[in-house]
Amino acid sequence: MIEVVAPGPYATVQDLGRPGYAHLGVPRSGAADPDALRLANRLVGNAEGAAGLELTFGGARLRFPAGAWLALTGAPCPLALPGGRPGRCAPFWAPPGAELRVGLPWYGLRTYLAVRGGVAAEPVLGSRSTDSLSGLGPAPLRAGTCLPVGRPDGEITVDLAPEPARREPVVRVLPGPRADWFVPAALEELAAEPYEVSQDSNRVGVRLRGRELKRARAGELPSEGMVLGAVQVPPSGQPIVFLADHPPTGGYPVIGVVAARDLPMAAQARPGDRLRFVVSRD
Amino acid sequence: MIRRVGERGLLVETGELALSHRLDARLRAEPPAGVVEIVPGPETVLVVSEAADLAPLRAHLAGLLAAAEAEPEAAGADGSGEVLVIPVVYDGEDLPRVAAETGLSTDEVIARHTGSELVVGWLGFAPGFAYLTGLDPRLHLPRLATPRTGVPAGSVAVAGPYSAVYPTASPGGWRLLGRTATTVWDVRADPPTRFRPGLRVRFEAA
Numbered sequence: 480m481i482e483v484v485a486p487g488p489y490a491t492v493q494d495l496g497r498p499g500y501a502h503l504g505v506p507r508s509g510a511a512d513p514d515a516l517r518l519a520n521r522l523v524g525n526a527e528g529a530a531g532l533e534l535t536f537g538g539a540r541l542r543f544p545a546g547a548w549l550a551l552t553g554a555p556c557p558l559a560l561p562g563g564r565p566g567r568c569a570p571f572w573a574p575p576g577a578e579l580r581v582g583l584p585w586y587g588l589r590t591y592l593a594v595r596g597g598v599a600a601e602p603v604l605g606s607r608s609t610d611s612l613s614g615l616g617p618a619p620l621r622a623g624t625c626l627p628v629g630r631p632d633g634e635i636t637v638d639l640a641p642e643p644a645r646r647e648p649v650v651r652v653l654p655g656p657r658a659d660w661f662v663p664a665a666l667e668e669l670a671a672e673p674y675e676v677s678q679d680s681n682r683v684g685v686r687l688r689g690r691e692l693k694r695a696r697a698g699e700l701p702s703e704g705m706v707l708g709a710v711q712v713p714p715s716g717q718p719i720v721f722l723a724d725h726p727p728t729g730g731y732p733v734i735g736v737v738a739a740r741d742l743p744m745a746a747q748a749r750p751g752d753r754l755r756f757v758v759s760r761d
Numbered sequence: 762m763i764r765r766v767g768e769r770g771l772l773v774e775t776g777e778l779a780l781s782h783r784l785d786a787r788l789r790a791e792p793p794a795g796v797v798e799i800v801p802g803p804e805t806v807l808v809v810s811e812a813a814d815l816a817p818l819r820a821h822l823a824g825l826l827a828a829a830e831a832e833p834e835a836a837g838a839d840g841s842g843e844v845l846v847i848p849v850v851y852d853g854e855d856l857p858r859v860a861a862e863t864g865l866s867t868d869e870v871i872a873r874h875t876g877s878e879l880v881v882g883w884l885g886f887a888p889g890f891a892y893l894t895g896l897d898p899r900l901h902l903p904r905l906a907t908p909r910t911g912v913p914a915g916s917v918a919v920a921g922p923y924s925a926v927y928p929t930a931s932p933g934g935w936r937l938l939g940r941t942a943t944t945v946w947d948v949r950a951d952p953p954t955r956f957r958p959g960l961r962v963r964f965e966a967a
Contacts, residue, residue: 501798501809502785503954504884504891603948613888614929615948656764656772702885704800704807706770728802728885736767 480544480627481594484578486620487538491609491682492600493591493723494530500604501704501727508610511682511723511746512589515553518640519593522550522570524633529597530607532620534590536749539581539620541592546575547628548595548635554587554747555642569639570595586645587747599629611682612724648748650720650741651759652710657700657732661712665692665734666758669710673753674718682724684711685745687754691716692734702730708737708745710756720745720754763819763826766807771815773806773822775829778882778894781806782959783829784822793821801958802883844878845955847926847945848967849917853937855905859919863899873897874938874964879924881960889928889946891956896924908934915940917964924964928954941967 483490493516496509510516510533517527532539537556543549550570551558558565559580565571573579584590600607600617609616617626654666674689692712705711709721711731720737722745737745738759748754764772775781781801788799788808795812810818851871860867879893886892896919904920909932912918916927918935925935928946946954956962 498797500888500953501800501807502884502958503889503952503956504886505888505953604951604953615888653765653767656766656770701803701805702883703772703802703805704770704798704809706766706807706809708767726885727800728883733766736770739768 480625481532481547481598482542482544483620483622483624483626484540484542485538485622486624487534487536487581489535490539490620491533491611492530492598492617492620492626493533493608494606495528496608496723497604497606497615504727505604505615506610506612506724506727507707508606508608508616509723510591510608512553512591512743514743515589515591516593518568519550519552519591520597522552522568522635522637522640523548523593523595524631524635525593525595525597526633529593529629530600531591531593531598534581534592535588537581537583537590541579541581542576543573543579543594544576547573549573549579550593551581551590552593552640553589553591554584556584556590557582566639568642570635570637588749589747594628595635596629596631599627608723610724612726646744647755648744648752649755649757650745651738652735652756653738653759654735655733658734660694660696660700660732661734662693662695668692669718669734670756670758673755676748676750676752676754678750680750682722684719684721684725685748685754687718687720689717692718694732700730700732702728705729705733706736708739708742709733710735710737722746763822769811769815770807770809771819771822773808773826774804775806775826776804778803780829782880783832784826785958787825787829793818800883841960844961844963846963846965847917847941847943848965849875849939849941850967851939853917853939855936856938859900859902859936859938862902865899870900870938871966873900874919874924875966879962879964881956881958881962882923883958884954884956887928887931889954889956891925891954893924893962894922896922902936904934905936908932912937913940914946915942917941
């Protein structure tokens with residue numbers, strides 16, 4: 480069991496989400512940085528898609544009454560654990576009753592905690608992910624939340640994974656499907672200088688502030704299916720990069736889509752960080 | 762035209778809802794390998810695939826689109842012929858104002874709401890929230906200027922050219938005509954909703 484002493488600014492249970500229901504209005508949801516969750520799970524011998532915790536801006540205090548093997552990945556945070564030797568990107572044992580304190584990340588936004596056996600919260604439509612848009616899945620963690628842990632089904636075979644190097648976030652964008660709704664120079668504008676991540680970013684999307692992307696045509700786009708990583712442009716001309724909890728359909732034109740491999744960088748950008756786009760023509 | 766949507770998606774332009782539904786039905790009957798999402802919209806169908814190369818899927822979609830275009834409209838947009846009947850208690854808060862703004866009596870509003878067969882256009886806004894198309898034009902009214910902070914699950918409402926049943930309690934700006942006891946959203950069921958794009962729906966006064 481995991482006992483939440485304090486969740487930090489915002490913490491949820493996440494696995495790899497509930498794909499296949501977009502036509503019924505259900506967002507995919509799942510870890511905003513799925514690569515980091517997969518890594519954390521591998522480190523504790525779980526299946527990659529097991530549920531773990533997604534901590535936003537760190538700050539969580541957690542207790543494991545029966546003890547637990549843990550691993551933390553994603554945004555690196557200072558860790559404290561009486562009687563334990565916690566490390567980043569490495570499995571470690573939390574002794575029974577000891578309190579793990581996760582500090583503020585040095586950089587990045589979302590830290591993933593995997594527990595050997597996986598978080599065994601009640602699944603909804605095949606997933607244990609909290610969907611912040613629709614409210615499906617377990618409620619966000621609160622002080623006093625107790626989460627069951629599943630039975631381990633794999634061995635711990637890794638000692639340590641290399642911590643991803645810190646890089647200036649540069650994300651590749653593939654143009655379309657609605658690049659033709661914008662003036663021809665809009666794609667160049669998008670890549671001309673970095674955008675600043677705005678305070679109102681969340682698991683639905685990274686809201687950006689910077690050069691305005693001007694439309695070539697007026698009118699409304701009939702609502703159409705949206706994908707993860709879509710760069711949607713509302714009438715303000717300020718782009719939004721869709722993350723895990725994005726609505727399955729939308730009515731604002733999508734100028735381009737972020738390459739899947741670069742999406743974790745967008746998901747780890749915090750308010751005030753800068754995000755640079757590169758338009759990929761292949 | 763088929764548009765690229767990042768590395769994994771293709772957006773098929775159908776130009777009309779009925780063709781979106783026919784293409785959707787063909788795709789669902791035999792989903793191509795690797796396809797994880799099929800999302801019909803009023804003028805498009807989005808297909809998301811995990812296949813490494815989307816070229817074969819693009820060719821397949823072009824073939825399916827041509828076949829769906831050639832197909833005469835069958836019994837119901839999804840070809841199933843099924844009609845979902847939803848009994849409604851017409852005691853909605855907005856019913857008198859809808860009557861006043863349309864110049865109809867409340868009985869006439871009810872008759873027009875129950876009188877035509879609707880088709881599920883697509884789902885969005887919230888899980889299980891179906892945009893029902895084919896609403897009698899006399900009932901087309903703008904959304905409320907100030908949305909309600911809470912609309913109960915099962916509320917039957919209209920806005921613009923659409924009608925809908927609120928699947929769960931949520932904020933909402935649609936005009937409430939009544940309520941149904943029919944459960945339209947249940948996360949323990951699979952599928953969790955009885956609505957699907959292309960399904961025919963009729964409201965009935967309970």
